[in-house]
Amino acid sequence: MKPLLASFGVFIRQITRDNMLWAVCFAPLLTALIFRFGVPYVDALLCAYFDRAVLLADYYLLFDLWLCLTPSYMACFASAMVLLAERDENMAAYMAVTPVGKTGYMLSRLILPASLAFFFAMLLTHYSSLTDWDLPVLAAVSLVMSLASTAAALLIFSFSRNKVEGMAMAKIASLLFLGLVAPFFLSSKVQYLAGFLPTFWAAKLAHEKSSLYLFPALVISLLWIGRLSTRFRRKLC
Amino acid sequence: MRLWALLRGDVRFQYKYGFYFLYMFLALLYIGMLSVFPDGWRERAAILMIFSDPAAMGLYFMGAIVLLEKSERTLDSIAVSPARTHEYTLSKLFSIGVISVIVGLTIGLVGGAVKITIQFLVGLLLCSCLFSAVGLVIVARSVSLNSFIISTVPVQLLINLPAAAWLFGWQPSWLLLHPGVSMMQLCMPNRPVLPSGVILASWTLAAWVIANRTVAGMFKQIGGVKL
Numbered sequence: 001m002k003p004l005l006a007s008f009g010v011f012i013r014q015i016t017r018d019n020m021l022w023a024v025c026f027a028p029l030l031t032a033l034i035f036r037f038g039v040p041y042v043d044a045l046l047c048a049y050f051d052r053a054v055l056l057a058d059y060y061l062l063f064d065l066w067l068c069l070t071p072s073y074m075a076c077f078a079s080a081m082v083l084l085a086e087r088d089e090n091m092a093a094y095m096a097v098t099p100v101g102k103t104g105y106m107l108s109r110l111i112l113p114a115s116l117a118f119f120f121a122m123l124l125t126h127y128s129s130l131t132d133w134d135l136p137v138l139a140a141v142s143l144v145m146s147l148a149s150t151a152a153a154l155l156i157f158s159f160s161r162n163k164v165e166g167m168a169m170a171k172i173a174s175l176l177f178l179g180l181v182a183p184f185f186l187s188s189k190v191q192y193l194a195g196f197l198p199t200f201w202a203a204k205l206a207h208e209k210s211s212l213y214l215f216p217a218l219v220i221s222l223l224w225i226g227r228l229s230t231r232f233r234r235k236l237c
Numbered sequence: 238m239r240l241w242a243l244l245r246g247d248v249r250f251q252y253k254y255g256f257y258f259l260y261m262f263l264a265l266l267y268i269g270m271l272s273v274f275p276d277g278w279r280e281r282a283a284i285l286m287i288f289s290d291p292a293a294m295g296l297y298f299m300g301a302i303v304l305l306e307k308s309e310r311t312l313d314s315i316a317v318s319p320a321r322t323h324e325y326t327l328s329k330l331f332s333i334g335v336i337s338v339i340v341g342l343t344i345g346l347v348g349g350a351v352k353i354t355i356q357f358l359v360g361l362l363l364c365s366c367l368f369s370a371v372g373l374v375i376v377a378r379s380v381s382l383n384s385f386i387i388s389t390v391p392v393q394l395l396i397n398l399p400a401a402a403w404l405f406g407w408q409p410s411w412l413l414l415h416p417g418v419s420m421m422q423l424c425m426p427n428r429p430v431l432p433s434g435v436i437l438a439s440w441t442l443a444a445w446v447i448a449n450r451t452v453a454g455m456f457k458q459i460g461g462v463k464l
Contacts, residue, residue: 014381014383015383017381018380018381018383018384018387019383019384019387020383020384020386020387023387023390078383081381081382081383081386082383084382085381085382085383088304088305088308089308162254162301162305163300163301163304163305163308163382164254164298164301164302164305165254165255166301167297167298167300167301167382168254168255168256168259168298171259171263171297172259172262175266
């Protein structure tokens with residue numbers, strides 16, 4: 001446990017030194033403020049302009065889902081960038097042969113930040129959402145968002161050999177979150193084409209408020225993480 | 238000749254690390270997304286997509302490119318080679334500009350949402366060079382990829398937000414001096430081309446001059462010793 005915490009401490013020091021820690025903390029807060037106060041204001045303006053009773057209100061849940069994703073994605077993106085930098089400097093291979101080990105390295109760089117982001121996402125969404133959330137649904141969606149963000153960070157690291165490829169992969173990895181919009185914009189049958197994305201099931205879970213969707217959400221997320229973890233460990237050699 | 242060699246090296250680098258493949262994929266994705274937009278929105282959506290991604294790719298990728306060159310000691314070799322700073326920066330700007338223009342052209346042509354004109358292509362190239370030059374200025378002072386990414390956020394907001402606001406109808410005349418707005422003007426049909434072209438070219442030239450100075454400073458400090 002001690003080496004794990006020491007390794008996590010190194011990670012926190014790194015992201016503090018280059019100000020990423022502040023971005024990870026404040027970007028979700030800023031997003032929450034903009035969504036909580038800006039979206040209803042813009043909605044009112046648009047409704048008046050287009051002379052419509054409802055315009056954005058149907059998509060308030062989508063804004064909440066986006067907000068719920070932000071802390072986890074920010075934390076995991078920072079982790080992925082640190083992982084890439086450490087690999088370019090050969091630090092990752094050295095860490096893997098210390099008492100931290102490959103699993104400890106993965107835990108300290110990915111799982112611990114994602115776990116902290118899970119609680120942050122729950123608090124943030126609970127206090128600044130545009131729609132009403134049940135606590136169990138919020139916990140389940142936050143969990144799936146954390147797992148999906150971990151999968152995105154693993155994807156960035158596992159399929160790139162250096163920072164440049166990492167940045168290119170970051171663009172591809174962000175497509176994992178496209179699943180969020182499917183239940184809102186696609187018809188009932190077609191939307192299931194996005195079923196291979198964990199975020200699709202998170203959106204379904206929040207949309208239908210049915211715990212049935214937690215099972216595919218967890219299975220799909222863990223399949224992504226399991227497959228990518230194998231590649232991650234191989235990359236550390 | 239040196240510029241040509243540097244340019245060839247940069248294009249090879251970008252090909253090797255998958256830039257062409259990535260943007261081919263993204264172009265297809267954007268074209269697919271454009272096809273589901275209603276007709277009235279398609280042109281604006283296409284311009285916004287081109288402006289915020291292929292045109293801005295220099296700002297997104299420059300940090301990773303230069304920091305990788307630093308960690309692989311490529312910059313050490315370039316610093317002591319006969320290559321001049323302005324050749325190094327021009328090579329970076331043009332090599333990324335080529336991808337921006339190809340992708341913008343593909344989205345515009347295949348998506349059928351943008352009227353392809355000379356001013357559109359020139360505007361796209363200039364805008365891409367502007368973003369890349371700003372990226373060079375930031376990365377020359379960055380110690381890590383995270384610090385580069387953080388530093389690019391205010392720049393992206395400053396360039397992107399007024400341009401997006403202009404595109405969706407907020408059009409005070411003083412905003413015409415903004416580089417992003419000039420790019421929008423060049424992309425849209427029946428707009429005054431010359432003033433927008435001159436404004437965008439001036440911003441790009443200014444950013445390139447600053448980038449040259451900053452990169453020259455970075456070359457002098459390579460290896461931990463200030464020369």
